[in-house]
Amino acid sequence: MRRLAGAAGLAALAVLAAGCGQGGNVSEVDVSGTATAAPTGSVVDGKVIFTIDGVPDVVATVASGLATPWGIDFLPDGRGVVTERDSGRVLLVTPPAVAGNGETTEDEGEVVEVGTIPETAPGGEAGLLGVAVSPAFASDHLVYFYVCTDDDNRVVRATLTADGLGPVEPVLTGIPNGRIHDGGRLAFGPDGFLYVSTGETGDEELARDRKSYAGKILRITADGQPAPGNPFGDAVWSWGHRNVQGLAWDDEGLLWASEFGDAEADELNRIVPGEDYGWPVVEGTGGPAKYAQPLLTWSPDEASPSGLAYAGGYLWMAALNGERLWRIKVADGQVSDPTAYFTGEGAKAAGEYGRLRTVVRAPDGRLWLSTSNEDGRGEPGPDDDRILLIEP
Numbered sequence: 001m002r003r004l005a006g007a008a009g010l011a012a013l014a015v016l017a018a019g020c021g022q023g024g025n026v027s028e029v030d031v032s033g034t035a036t037a038a039p040t041g042s043v044v045d046g047k048v049i050f051t052i053d054g055v056p057d058v059v060a061t062v063a064s065g066l067a068t069p070w071g072i073d074f075l076p077d078g079r080g081v082v083t084e085r086d087s088g089r090v091l092l093v094t095p096p097a098v099a100g101n102g103e104t105t106e107d108e109g110e111v112v113e114v115g116t117i118p119e120t121a122p123g124g125e126a127g128l129l130g131v132a133v134s135p136a137f138a139s140d141h142l143v144y145f146y147v148c149t150d151d152d153n154r155v156v157r158a159t160l161t162a163d164g165l166g167p168v169e170p171v172l173t174g175i176p177n178g179r180i181h182d183g184g185r186l187a188f189g190p191d192g193f194l195y196v197s198t199g200e201t202g203d204e205e206l207a208r209d210r211k212s213y214a215g216k217i218l219r220i221t222a223d224g225q226p227a228p229g230n231p232f233g234d235a236v237w238s239w240g241h242r243n244v245q246g247l248a249w250d251d252e253g254l255l256w257a258s259e260f261g262d263a264e265a266d267e268l269n270r271i272v273p274g275e276d277y278g279w280p281v282v283e284g285t286g287g288p289a290k291y292a293q294p295l296l297t298w299s300p301d302e303a304s305p306s307g308l309a310y311a312g313g314y315l316w317m318a319a320l321n322g323e324r325l326w327r328i329k330v331a332d333g334q335v336s337d338p339t340a341y342f343t344g345e346g347a348k349a350a351g352e353y354g355r356l357r358t359v360v361r362a363p364d365g366r367l368w369l370s371t372s373n374e375d376g377r378g379e380p381g382p383d384d385d386r387i388l389l390i391e392p
Helices: 007-012 204-208
Strands: 027-031 042-044 047-052 057-063 069-074 080-084 089-093 111-116 128-133 142-148 153-161 169-175 186-188 194-197 216-220 236-239 244-249 255-259 266-271 296-298 305-311 314-319 325-331 334-341 356-361 367-371 387-391
Touching: 057 089, 069 142, 069 186, 069 356, 069 367, 080 128, 089 128, 128 194, 142 186, 169 216, 194 244, 244 314, 255 305, 296 334, 305 367, 314 367
Parallel strands: 027 047, 069 128, 128 186, 244 305, 305 356
Antiparallel strands: 042 047, 057 387, 069 080, 080 089, 089 111, 128 142, 142 153, 153 169, 186 194, 194 216, 216 236, 244 255, 255 266, 266 296, 305 314, 314 325, 314 356, 325 334, 356 367, 367 387
């Protein structure tokens, strides 16, 4: 059941001194051979310390009855800012209390609608997509959104206070848009700059056009300017992408991206500034050496990857068509041991939770994982769409 709080819930919006942002958090992990403790959320020298057993467990439903939740990021107090793709709504979600040690709870968190992004023009894969909380939220109260409008895709921002979401301000406009392949992930990196994934909108040649912002990963300042040190002097960080929908940094500061392929291979790429990732000349591995090679590939029926998070020495990748959560070990810029979870028994159609859209690491070290069964391509259950709480 969806729990929507009224305006009184907004009065509890706390502004804490600590910064936040999905990309900028750094974690340390004590990896033991057996399960010893659930994530504690303790903070030492500004780093989240938690223990993992390597097997993810669903310990709670954070929220249910949502309409295609797409982006998730966190305020300094641990509450999630969630976007709904088709409604254009922005939700503030309080996580449920969970005891730990693998214990589960039937309680859900509180969901408050704090506003909408009125420019949202939903249709197909377009709508209100990614969200990123400013690393300086404690002082500037800013939240950034990736939105598909009637005219373009754009990055906008608004203040979030106890009064709700303030007026929307454009940050970066003119990104090509379409009903498919709109990219849409936003994340602040460890360097403090905002990274933006875009798709080629179904026009393959836009990925090959270095001057177009379609089919790229962009790196911009908080005010929308090309970030210092970008390889071409504009906002482009990497190019030749089909449709990147997942961005995450490991504990060495390396950027990883999950990307939709077409009919042959979905990709996990380590992103190097200025590199060309080859679409549509190459899908998956192979092709001329001038194109960057993916470090892992999957068939689309195993993946169709969207969200990507890093926690406990692993990348965690949410799969839409694959209806599973992938865990991939990361060390020294290399990946290994891809393992699938929540696949159910037998065929893909038996996936335990259906289509999985977004996975993010919460400030307490747990993962939030959203379903996407209401997106027109899934088979919704009575509680869909949901955000699940995972102990990794």
